[in-house]
Amino acid sequence: MTKVTQSTAELADRYLMQTGRRLPVTFVRGRGCVVYDDSGREYLDMVAGIAVNLLGHAHPDVVAAITKQAAELIHTSNLYYTQPQIDLARRLVELSFPARVFFSNSGAEANEAAIKLARKWGTKNRDGAFEIISANGSFHGRTLAAVTAGGQHKYSDPFKPLPPGFVHVDFNDADAIEAATDEKTVAVMLEPVMGEIGIIPAAPGYLKRVREWCDRNNLLLILDEVQSGLGRTGRWFAHQHAGITPDVMTLAKGLGGGVPIGATLAIPRADVFEPGDHGSTFGGNPLACAVASTVLEVVDRDGLVGHAAEMGELLHASIQDLGATQTRGLGLMQAFQFEQPKAKPFQNACLESGLIVNAVDDNTVRLVPPLIITAEQIDRAHDLMRKAAG
Ligand SMILES: Cc1ncc(COP(=O)(O)O)c(C=O)c1O
Incomplete structure (x- = not known):
């Protein structure tokens, strides 16, 4: 070397x-x-x-998509419509579950949007509940909220005081989620396969039980598929191995084939953002979206x-x-x-x-x-x- x-x-x-x-x-x-x-x-x-x-x-298709879109239109902001963004959102929904999509630029931002969505949903639907239960050892990115949601002190402790409203329990322990739930709880946020900590898949039956618990208690289930999504686990999305769907799903990493992009998908019940609630200057720009659509097309085609x-x-x-x-x-x-x-x-x-x-x-x-x-x-x-x- x-x-x-x-x-x-x-x-x-x-x-x-x-x-x-x-x-x-x-x-x-x-x-x-x-x-x-x-x-x-x-x-x-x-x-x-x-x-x-x-x-x-x-990859020749990725290079061609970047070149073609760069020569046409790279960025406009979200003050206007652009077709590549709509096309990508539609394709992601076709591949996953009925939802709408918010685009950002990274996994952390996709999770930040999910956290904000859950808090607003709690204000509207659960009497102001705001607490999110996540897993010890999980990793959701490095923004202040995402790093607090992640269950690793080494990444969050230097930045105290951390935002309130995050509770951590052991992964693969559905009893612990049930015991941690109270009137403040709004959502459960999990990686279907924990990645950064060293690849720990959800145990058989775990996600199904958490899904049922969320349904019974009117909680949102947020799945962070930033690392596990888009074919990596041998299904389009890792939660498909468990036969469930989340209310909110986050994606990033593989989506742009190397071009930065993040996405937050929410089912209609959870989709409570209104104009002005959230935004991103670069999120979903035509370049990133055109490339991401090409990545999905090639993954499917091949x-x-x-x-x-x-x-x-x-x-x-x-x-x-x-x-x-x-x-x-x-x-x-x-x-x-x-x-x-x-x-x-x-x-x-x-x-x-x-x-x-x-x-x-x-x-x-x-x-x-x-x-x-x-x-x-x-x-x-x-x-x-x-x-x-x-
Ligand atoms: C599951 C998961 N969520 C979120 C992130 C954060 O993504 P980013 O580094 O793009 O902000 C990562 C990155 O490793 C991740 O593995």
């Missing part, structure tokens, strides 16, 4: 806020599931920009949801002999956990050998490759991971 030159690292230190640690590589281009660094060295990408590049890098299910099984089978004590996942959202704290050295060894994986903590490695990954590429990743595991 080429090392990042001293001047790259120094310049980055000098001019970029240090919000995260970077691995010592500078990427300059990509194609399919492969990216290249500034020395021309090739890497197989099992992270896809953190579950973003559904169609890999430089059968990538079924392909993700199939490749997910191969990937899951391939991580069984890496010396991990636990392997888990759904479709192309997979992780394995070592007993020893060796995930970061493992990630570095993989990078040295031309493979991109993601250590989410000291023990756990996450794999969220593009949906276009092939069986041969999974074999190659497996060979390199075996070597890195020692």
